[in-house]
Amino acid sequence: MTRKQKRLAVIAGAIGFLGxxxxxxxxxxxxxxxxxxxxxxxxxxxxxxxxxxxxxxLVEKGSIQRGDDTYVRFAVTDGTESVAVQYSGILPDLxxxxxxxxxxxxxxxxxxFVADTVxxxxxxxxxxxxxxxxxKEKGVWKED
Amino acid sequence: xxxxLGHFALVLAFALALVQMSVPIIGAxxxxxxxxxVAEPAAITSFMLVALSFMALTSAYIQSDFSVLNVxxxxxxxxxxxxxxxxxxxxxEGSMLLWVLILVFFGALVAFFGRxxxxxxxxxxxxxxxxxxxxxxxFILATSNPFARLDPAxxxxxxxxxxLQDIGLAIHPPLLYLGYVGFSIAFSFxxxxxxxxxxxxxxxxxxxxxxxxxxxxxxxxxxxxSYWAYYELGWGGFWFWDPVENASLLPWLGxxxxxxxxxxxxKRSALKIWTxxxxxxxxxxxxxxxxxxxxxxxxxxxxxxxxxxxxxFILGILVLFIGGSLALFAWRAATxxxxxLFQPVSREGALVLNNLILxxxxxxxxxxxxxPLLVEAVTGDKISVGAPFFNLTFGPLILPLLAIVxxxxxxxxxxxxxxxxxxxxxxxxxxxxxxxxxxLVLVDRTSVLAxxxxxxxxxxxxxxxxxxxxxxxxxxxxxxxxxxxxxxxPRSVFGTALAHAGLxxxxxxxxxxxxxETERIVAMEPGEVVEIHGYNLRFDSFRPFTGPNYTExxxxxxxxxxxxxxxxxxxxxxxxxxxxQMPTTEAGIRTLxxxxxxxxxxxxxxxxxxxxxxxxxxxxxxxxxGALVMMIGGTVSLLDRRLRIGAxxxxxKAALAQGGQA
Numbered sequence: 001m002t003r004k005q006k007r008l009a010v011i012a013g014a015i016g017f018l019g020x021x022x023x024x025x026x027x028x029x030x031x032x033x034x035x036x037x038x039x040x041x042x043x044x045x046x047x048x049x050x051x052x053x054x055x056x057x058l059v060e061k062g063s064i065q066r067g068d069d070t071y072v073r074f075a076v077t078d079g080t081e082s083v084a085v086q087y088s089g090i091l092p093d094l095x096x097x098x099x100x101x102x103x104x105x106x107x108x109x110x111x112x113f114v115a116d117t118v119x120x121x122x123x124x125x126x127x128x129x130x131x132x133x134x135x136k137e138k139g140v141w142k143e144d
Numbered sequence: 145x146x147x148x149l150g151h152f153a154l155v156l157a158f159a160l161a162l163v164q165m166s167v168p169i170i171g172a173x174x175x176x177x178x179x180x181x182v183a184e185p186a187a188i189t190s191f192m193l194v195a196l197s198f199m200a201l202t203s204a205y206i207q208s209d210f211s212v213l214n215v216x217x218x219x220x221x222x223x224x225x226x227x228x229x230x231x232x233x234x235x236x237e238g239s240m241l242l243w244v245l246i247l248v249f250f251g252a253l254v255a256f257f258g259r260x261x262x263x264x265x266x267x268x269x270x271x272x273x274x275x276x277x278x279x280x281x282x283f284i285l286a287t288s289n290p291f292a293r294l295d296p297a298x299x300x301x302x303x304x305x306x307x308l309q310d311i312g313l314a315i316h317p318p319l320l321y322l323g324y325v326g327f328s329i330a331f332s333f334x335x336x337x338x339x340x341x342x343x344x345x346x347x348x349x350x351x352x353x354x355x356x357x358x359x360x361x362x363x364x365x366x367x368x369x370s371y372w373a374y375y376e377l378g379w380g381g382f383w384f385w386d387p388v389e390n391a392s393l394l395p396w397l398g399x400x401x402x403x404x405x406x407x408x409x410x411k412r413s414a415l416k417i418w419t420x421x422x423x424x425x426x427x428x429x430x431x432x433x434x435x436x437x438x439x440x441x442x443x444x445x446x447x448x449x450x451x452x453x454x455x456x457f458i459l460g461i462l463v464l465f466i467g468g469s470l471a472l473f474a475w476r477a478a479t480x481x482x483x484x485l486f487q488p489v490s491r492e493g494a495l496v497l498n499n500l501i502l503x504x505x506x507x508x509x510x511x512x513x514x515x516p517l518l519v520e521a522v523t524g525d526k527i528s529v530g531a532p533f534f535n536l537t538f539g540p541l542i543l544p545l546l547a548i549v550x551x552x553x554x555x556x557x558x559x560x561x562x563x564x565x566x567x568x569x570x571x572x573x574x575x576x577x578x579x580x581x582x583x584l585v586l587v588d589r590t591s592v593l594a595x596x597x598x599x600x601x602x603x604x605x606x607x608x609x610x611x612x613x614x615x616x617x618x619x620x621x622x623x624x625x626x627x628x629x630x631x632x633x634p635r636s637v638f639g640t641a642l643a644h645a646g647l648x649x650x651x652x653x654x655x656x657x658x659x660x661e662t663e664r665i666v667a668m669e670p671g672e673v674v675e676i677h678g679y680n681l682r683f684d685s686f687r688p689f690t691g692p693n694y695t696e697x698x699x700x701x702x703x704x705x706x707x708x709x710x711x712x713x714x715x716x717x718x719x720x721x722x723x724x725q726m727p728t729t730e731a732g733i734r735t736l737x738x739x740x741x742x743x744x745x746x747x748x749x750x751x752x753x754x755x756x757x758x759x760x761x762x763x764x765x766x767x768x769x770g771a772l773v774m775m776i777g778g779t780v781s782l783l784d785r786r787l788r789i790g791a792x793x794x795x796x797k798a799a800l801a802q803g804g805q806a
Binding site for chain 1: 500501507512525526528537540541665718726727728746747755
């Protein structure tokens, strides 16, 4: 190969690699991001069964039911609407009634929300930011 | 010591930084030696003033002086002494002060070791350092003052967030900041080179060791943070692709690229412009990381109390420095001349490929981290980009890089012979293949992916060893000659081999734990036994215990092999920190070889049992041991005498005394 051809081959290789990276990134951004919903948003923007979302709000008072072993049911509320959530696993240390929580998972065919991840705040000053913002918008935010 | 003294010292340091950022640079433009010489004493005095200010805050923490707002918010008189001291930077204000302390410490080091740098280069470098410290000191004074008083003084403090009451807080932030801020030196040198329009041998010789030192610290900081999160949070994860973790990974990736391109520039004086750009980008990523963590735009354990004014302020600093430096780059880069031609297949070519892959991978992590902020700003939708995104993009991009690492150090400069190098690597390849087959047969017959990943890690380790064998001529010359050649190899060759082998160990650890980990979640009561991976874990007792500033319920487990051999106890507990009314989970971890058994407690079930989560984490410690080996590699390479020849290293004793003060 001449020098020019070599240079072209190198440039083509680099562009190919960058193209691959761009393609992967765009594909992954389309497939692997999950939207944040509060219970009240579900009517306006319905979510299909099986689609991964993050559902956030407060843990409804009196809704926590523990089953055998690690199975837990609780309801996530935004003050007006609430959604029942099923979860199997260990809950975060700061999971409590009437505290902010973000769950990640999907609705099953019977419209039960099955979460595989439950996040609570890290300390008493901190509420998941999406939850805090949305509660402020809805006017049910209480400063403590 | 009075806290006001600390405040005053910081204000004085700000005034001095104003002098440091202007007088020497103007002096360099006017070629006025007297003005240029201002830089040195200014940098050293700045360091002493900020150190004084930091000591004032630390002493308020040690004395539990709750008349200081910051101490009251983050400390408690019953807290163990170590956590009183580390609590100084376990909050936003104190950690920013630590940031600035390390920044001026690096400035003082340049002033100290840089005595035989060209005078104008030194003046410009210290001037740029002065500008950075100026921006961050005014940020602290205006928005995050740790020295505010409280009147009347409360009797007791509110305690430090229990998650931070750990030895990790003593190590992780200082190491991380030494890394983050250490890249400011490369940045300042890059800006100085652009101002002067000249890049010479002294420049490259200077930039590489500083970058290497910063990279070594950052590697340690990230690894320590990862291990801390692993044992402290009780989830058993070592990396969450949390935006704040990404914020530390980004400058690490950029710094790794810089390290390699600076090598080409030092040895072959090629890639000059690219190296300058990378130096700017790496420190920009450090600044971006600081912004993401400190502004509270992201939800994270690292986001202490948030205040929008701070976010806007740091964003301002970010725009000023990144925008300004890139504009300067665009304007002046053309004045830097490049040299050193090379063939695509050569050491330089391999290093360019390394840079291409690393910067592309950096870009995908950056996009994934910032995309949610962008989408929210544009459409108002709140989305999250989590681990699946990064596994799908960063993973496939970085894997080819790992596969080609062993080729790099064996290729010749200028023009390499790929076929000859492949032949030399045949034993390493065979060894890696054998490891992969062994993993497939002995560990898990179902997971081909795990076997390939472990084989890849072994390839890196064996490839690094091959490099040492070839360079010492073992097998080709008499063993005694090979041995003396081995001893005579430059330290940087050992550094490279160690760093690449460490990368291999980390790869093995990550692959093994993500593909082969087993987990049991069971509700247990005392007396019950669980079997996991050939071990029996018997729940022995569940008892209350009182610590200095917490109470806890301790679960004791007795560990035996299935064959009956006793292996001792594992203690796991649920802690309750009384001052903050906050519960935490303290995992019980037992290291067995390089693997670990991880026991974490959950809640009580209605029938009085305790939910227990047990993980078998195969080879998990290799993740952090690999990082440790990388750090050792960085340190060994720093000791290379070639880095000291021509590069100034005056008065060793004085240097040690200076280090002692820090």
